[in-house]
Amino acid sequence: MDGTTLAHWDGSGSTHTLDLPCDQGDDRARANCGGMPLVHVPAGVTLTVRARNAGVDVSGVRGGLSLSTVNGDVTVRDSGTKGAVQHLVTRNGSVRATGLDARGVAAETVNGDVDLLCTTSPGTLDGVTRNGSVRVTLPADAPPYTTDTSTTNGRSTVDLPAADSADHRHRLTLRTVNGDTEVHRG
Incomplete structure (x- = not known):
């Protein structure tokens, strides 16, 4: 500190x-x-941050992440670890992650965008907002995913091979009401 x-x-x-x-x-x-x-923060530590009326900015943390705020953005750069589920949550702000390493990702906001650029192919990835877009970029060699995307006032784009109906190893759920949902390989 x-x-x-x-x-x-x-x-x-x-x-x-x-x-x-x-x-x-x-x-x-x-x-x-x-x-x-x-x-x-030392490598391997699970970092939990709870804030109000402030942004949370994490860079270079090699461990599990549980980050949440109200009235601010959650920004992550070159962080996470392949074996952890990363929780990134805000209300009235955006969730933005680049270089995110994870076994699973749960990213959520109400009024803002969810933008995730993953360095690994998480087993599960959930991106949810109400008023904003959800955009996900996975590695170029990402495996097929079972995808569930929905929007009411926007468009959905899935640029990933679809997994067989019996294959549930990689699952992706993207939801919004007012905005687009997009998933691409990098």
């Missing part, structure tokens, strides 16, 4: 919580309001 940021760590064992107070009446905590603290 950046030494100039007022923060307090709680917890023991494998779970620790970082509290970043934001109190306009406290000169020490005022700098945290609207700021973006830099936190270094």
Whole structure:
């Protein structure tokens, strides 16, 4: 953690919580309001971030991700791990990931886009929004997927080979109401 940021760590064992107070009446905590603290995370650690009225920006974290906010974007770059399910959630913001490594992905928002560029072919991938588009790019050598895409006011494009009806190893679900759903090989 950046030494100039007022923060307090709680917890023991494998779970620790970082509290970043934001109190306009406290000169020490005022700098945290609207700021973006830099936190270094060791490889292999599952990172959980819960925020409100703020974006979550993760880069170069090699581990499981559970990221959520309200009124902000969730942005991931070159992160994740092949053996983990990555949870990326916001409301009133977009979910954007490039270089995402995962066994499974669950990405969701209400008012915003879901844009995912995966470096691996996850076994399951769910992308959901209500007012926005869902766009997924998988590796060029991605296997066939069982796909379920839907939109009410938009178009669906699937540029992947379809899996046999008995093959459920790779499943992709993309949903929106007002926007497009797209999945492509990279």
